[in-house]
Amino acid sequence: MGRAAYIRRRLILMVFVLFGVTVVIFGMVRILPGDPAFLILGDRATDQKAAELREQLGLNRPVLEQYWMFVSGFARGDMGQSLLYRQPVGDLVLTRVPVSLALAGYAMGLAAVITLTFGIVAAVNKGRWPDQLIRVGFLFALTTPSFWFGILLILLFGLTLHWFPVAGFGETLPQHIWYLFLPALTLALQLSAVLIRNLRGQIIQTLRSDYVRTAHAKGLSESLVLLRHVLRNALLSTVTIFGLQFGFLVGGTIVVETVFALPGTGQLLIQSITARDYPVVQAITVVSAVLVIVVNLAVDLSYSFLDPRVTYE
Amino acid sequence: MSEKALGTRPLPEVMPLTQLTRAMRQIRIGPTFLTGLVLLGLVVLVAIAAPLLTPYDPIEQRFAEAFLPPFSAGHILGTDNFGRDIWSRIAYSTRLDLQIGLLSVLFPFMFGSLTGIATGYLGGKLDTLLMRVVDVLMAFPFLILVIAIMSILGPGLTNLYIAVGVVGWIPYARITRGETLATRHLEYVLAARTVGCSSARIMLRHILPNVIAPALIYVFTGMVLAILTGATLSFLGLGPQPPTPEWGAMIAEGRQYLLLAWWMTTLPGLALLVAGVSLSLIGDGLAEHRGG
Numbered sequence: 270m271g272r273a274a275y276i277r278r279r280l281i282l283m284v285f286v287l288f289g290v291t292v293v294i295f296g297m298v299r300i301l302p303g304d305p306a307f308l309i310l311g312d313r314a315t316d317q318k319a320a321e322l323r324e325q326l327g328l329n330r331p332v333l334e335q336y337w338m339f340v341s342g343f344a345r346g347d348m349g350q351s352l353l354y355r356q357p358v359g360d361l362v363l364t365r366v367p368v369s370l371a372l373a374g375y376a377m378g379l380a381a382v383i384t385l386t387f388g389i390v391a392a393v394n395k396g397r398w399p400d401q402l403i404r405v406g407f408l409f410a411l412t413t414p415s416f417w418f419g420i421l422l423i424l425l426f427g428l429t430l431h432w433f434p435v436a437g438f439g440e441t442l443p444q445h446i447w448y449l450f451l452p453a454l455t456l457a458l459q460l461s462a463v464l465i466r467n468l469r470g471q472i473i474q475t476l477r478s479d480y481v482r483t484a485h486a487k488g489l490s491e492s493l494v495l496l497r498h499v500l501r502n503a504l505l506s507t508v509t510i511f512g513l514q515f516g517f518l519v520g521g522t523i524v525v526e527t528v529f530a531l532p533g534t535g536q537l538l539i540q541s542i543t544a545r546d547y548p549v550v551q552a553i554t555v556v557s558a559v560l561v562i563v564v565n566l567a568v569d570l571s572y573s574f575l576d577p578r579v580t581y582e
Numbered sequence: 583m584s585e586k587a588l589g590t591r592p593l594p595e596v597m598p599l600t601q602l603t604r605a606m607r608q609i610r611i612g613p614t615f616l617t618g619l620v621l622l623g624l625v626v627l628v629a630i631a632a633p634l635l636t637p638y639d640p641i642e643q644r645f646a647e648a649f650l651p652p653f654s655a656g657h658i659l660g661t662d663n664f665g666r667d668i669w670s671r672i673a674y675s676t677r678l679d680l681q682i683g684l685l686s687v688l689f690p691f692m693f694g695s696l697t698g699i700a701t702g703y704l705g706g707k708l709d710t711l712l713m714r715v716v717d718v719l720m721a722f723p724f725l726i727l728v729i730a731i732m733s734i735l736g737p738g739l740t741n742l743y744i745a746v747g748v749v750g751w752i753p754y755a756r757i758t759r760g761e762t763l764a765t766r767h768l769e770y771v772l773a774a775r776t777v778g779c780s781s782a783r784i785m786l787r788h789i790l791p792n793v794i795a796p797a798l799i800y801v802f803t804g805m806v807l808a809i810l811t812g813a814t815l816s817f818l819g820l821g822p823q824p825p826t827p828e829w830g831a832m833i834a835e836g837r838q839y840l841l842l843a844w845w846m847t848t849l850p851g852l853a854l855l856v857a858g859v860s861l862s863l864i865g866d867g868l869a870e871h872r873g874g
Contacts, residue, residue, distance in 0.1 A: 289718030412858030520725030
């Protein structure tokens with residue numbers, strides 16, 4: 270199958286998955302026994318309030334019409350009205366998205382640096398103490414709860430050493446970079462824990478291949494062989510895993526934003542859950558799922574551009 | 583001999599079962615696995631013997647003894663803002679968090695493995711349906727989906743199991759499905775089919791013992807994930823409600839007193855880390871062995 274046919278099939282699949290995702294989110298409130306209006310307002314709400322909410326959310330219309338309103342609204346960018354803030358959900362979410370995306374991007378950048386550094390060091394020293402140390406260290410990183418690690422960073426570098434601010438986002442770009450460093454590092458360490466294992470294995474495998482032996486035989490320097498020849502091939506599968514971890518990263522931003530009091534979508538999500546602001550919860554869930562779907566598709570497709578040998582079956 | 587007579591004879595199902603036993607015997611105790619096992623043993627011991635090992639009630643408040651640092655007289659790990667003994671609270675949390683780890687994995691493991699074997703063996707529309715359901719559920723960031731489900735069901739333990747279980751079965755289904763696809767054309771499966779075994783019998787008595795090992799190994803990863811997710815939800819206020827001692831909730835409570843009483847956040851996190859690392863090491867040790 271050629272690239273065009275593959276892309277076509279992936280797009281059809283994506284439409285299907287998008288349909289499934291909207292059905293799941295749409296069905297979530299309605300699948301439960303009881304009246305969603307009372308679920309949102311709480312048991313002590315008056316009947317009149319409940320009726321108003323039902324009208325506002327369109328809960329008194331046929332289910333299929335409700336679903337159509339929900340999906341077409343999203344397509345137009347109209348995600349309903351926040352119950353807590355009394356403003357359009359779209360505006361509310363969109364002002365928060367840049368903070369979360371900046372955090373996620375920053376974390377990915379840091380994770381790339383950490384993964385490359387430690388992955389190469391571990392692979393080159395396979396079986397010796399630096400390799401063992403990195404393995405054990407990142408085994409701990411993988412198991413460390415991010416919210417706890419973030420708090421430890423705040424305690425050490427914020428409250429005790431005063432190197433970094435403990436909360437907030439800053440005003441200017443250099444400030445953003447400074448303010449977001451600890452939150453991004455929290456996410457990056459966990460992300461790298463997954464990636465380093467993979468990169469180490471790939472490098473070790475590639476080092477054994479014939480063309481690397483040829484490169485050595487030609488008399489190329491160790492570092493040139495490693496950076497030019499080995500890394501290029503070893504990185505392929507690591508990049509894929511990097512992309513697949515995007516969902517994890519989006520989930521992780523929620524926790525980290527809460528710990529570092531960052532005004533992103535994660536913080537909004539937690540607020541909205543406490544306030545039972547259901548339209549906002551729905552919108553954030555849809556937006557994050559769509560983001561993950563698009564990123565995963567992009568990663569799959571980029572494969573063929575990164576590696577001309579790849580053909581799709 | 584007629585086919586029917588063959589079908590009623592005791593079946594040669596010894597082979598797959600002995601393979602399993604042999605695999606069990608082969609597990610050499612490597613250092614990774616052993617370290618994990620010893621650590622987990624300690625954690626389980628603390629969970630079981632919590633009332634014997636702790637001098638105080640984990641939720642009893644004694645304001646006169648608030649904010650005592652670790653190694654204070656009578657309070658080895660210090661006390662919190664309510665004067666509650668941190669060691670007692672950590673020990674009792676161990677019970678709850680291990681229970682979260684076990685129960686959040688048990689049903690997803692059983693459901694996922696059986697689904698994976700059934701769809702892998704039977705194939706067809708059922709298999710396509712499963713893969714599409716997996717595609718849709720995998721599109722959600724795990725934590726966001728769990729949080730969204732919890733927001734509808736409300737906080738609490740049972741709802742936590744449900745929320746984690748909605749997506750928790752997927753890895754087991756994928757693992758066993760893949761293994762089953764590789765197994766279904768092997769000779770002993772064909773032999774069982776030839777002698778007239780029903781599909782259900784082939785799946786449960788012949789395929790299952792041969793494909794379940796990798797899924798079992800993943801159980802340890804699944805437990806680490808479940809414990810971390812449980813603690814995270816509880817940190818966000820969506821888990822077991824106070825004053826129930828739970829590591830994530832203890833960390834959240836201690837956050838306000840970070841400079842005043844660092845031990846309130848640091849120590850429960852360490853407990854969580856020890857439990858998680860012990861399970862990871864066991865999983866790694868088992869996977870290492872299978873990998874060769």
